[in-house]
Amino acid sequence: MSHASVRKPGPALAGRLGRLPGRLGWAGRWLVLIAGVFAWQGWADGRRSVFFPPPSAILANMYHWWFSGPASHLWLTSVGSGNILPSLYRMGIALGIAIVVGLPLGIVIGRSAAVAEYLEPLMHFARSIPPVAVVTVFIVLFKLGTEMEVAFITFGIIWPILLNTIDGARTVDPLQVETARVFQLSNRQRIFKVMVPATLPKFFAGLRISVSLTLILMVVAELTGSTNGIGYLMNAASEGYNMLQLWSGVVLLGILGYVLNAATLLIEHRVLAWHRGARRLTSN
């Protein structure tokens, strides 16, 4: 078979697939999800399986279990506020630490060859350890509780932020750096007006990965000896074979993941408006 005949269907297929989301647009994205939920509902209603409850039952359970509280408590029940809020708190703090440490450290490592030489072996050693494998170490270091969970999540999520920021800082356009030099910008300006903005596109690419990892590691952290949290509830539910509660946790995690990703994209969209604008022009 010649190369041409192998390659030929490629672009045509890609073109057809590429047009699909454009045709359906915003509605199409939800259409597939809604159709899936209805299919599941019909299938589960027919089977009446204990292991696969229908979406209607899951949503009803989520409402009664977590979201039927008084307005003064943001409609959260005591179970809801006692477990969802601690999970969000842990994720927020861990993400905050990962950003506050990862962004400056990444810029320093990316811009200083000396610092990179000292820290990179350690960094690559640490990042290749699967966090799940060292939960015990964190329990020993921090004792059980929020501190340990936050430290564990931070350890797991900081790498995409750090590595992408390093890459971004290393590949800042030399002319932008030289411009800062010949115009004798102050150190403050060089950092905040040149290095940080120039690094942000790569930083956000890392942040998006870290945000989705945060959710996963939050659950993992809470599976081990936590006394509250979404992961704790799901662990308790699966130990008690309460499938309805387990599925409620799954759906909640899915919604949280979607909302977190959308929020990150929204922030990125606003902060990097210049980047999209400049890129659109150079690609023309």
Place this chain on the structure above:
Amino acid sequence: MLEVTDLTHAYGQGSSGHLAVDGISLKAERGEIVSIVGPSGCGKSTVLRCVAGLLEPASGTIAVNGTPVHGTVPKGLAVVFQDYSRSLYPWLSVRDNVELPLIRTQSSRAERRAKAQQALTAVGLSDSGNRYPWQLSGGMQQRVAIARAVAFDPVLMLMDEPFGSVDAQTREDLEDLVLSLRRDRGITILLVTHDIDESVYTGDRVIVLTGAPGRVRADLPVQLPEPRDQITTKELSAFVHLRAEVGRLVRGKQATAAR
């Protein structure tokens, strides 16, 4: 004002090194526009980078107002790079790009703002302060880069093939802009170009470099009436003769080799 003596620089070391400039000496008086012209690869940009303090020359001395430059950026220096799209910061508005270096000279925010606006007006962009560089045409972006360079009243402005990537009409407008800025503000300008017409039209003196390694082939005074005009100046026989002479000098090496 600017004094370059016996400047020599090589990239790389030993026998594998490439000698870019070899013993270049030149002077620029206050308020003078000195064009440096030469074939590509003659080390024009290397000379400019050494003067800007971005490159430490292997040997030779550079002095700005009597103060030696040796890998440090001299005071009161401004640079206009050829690649405006990369030297302007895309995350800053036009006004913020111009304002950024003013922290060296102006302490108050209001003063910086006023100076930036004044510079933008001088280059004909008084209404574009709130836009972003990438929203402007190439010629307008280069005007922003020039505004940024003149905003803090530099004593010496270096221009590295500043109009190499704009269209002919815009290039002429920008050449006239440079001439008017020099007239109004008395800035000393070192203009590196590969365009022979531009070197003669814009310069008070034209320095012709030979091809690699760069050496000074000629240092010619330009005696053309002021103010210069894109049409009438260029039809003067003095202009035509000088541009022919510069052209011959620039091509000199290849012409001899072909014979």
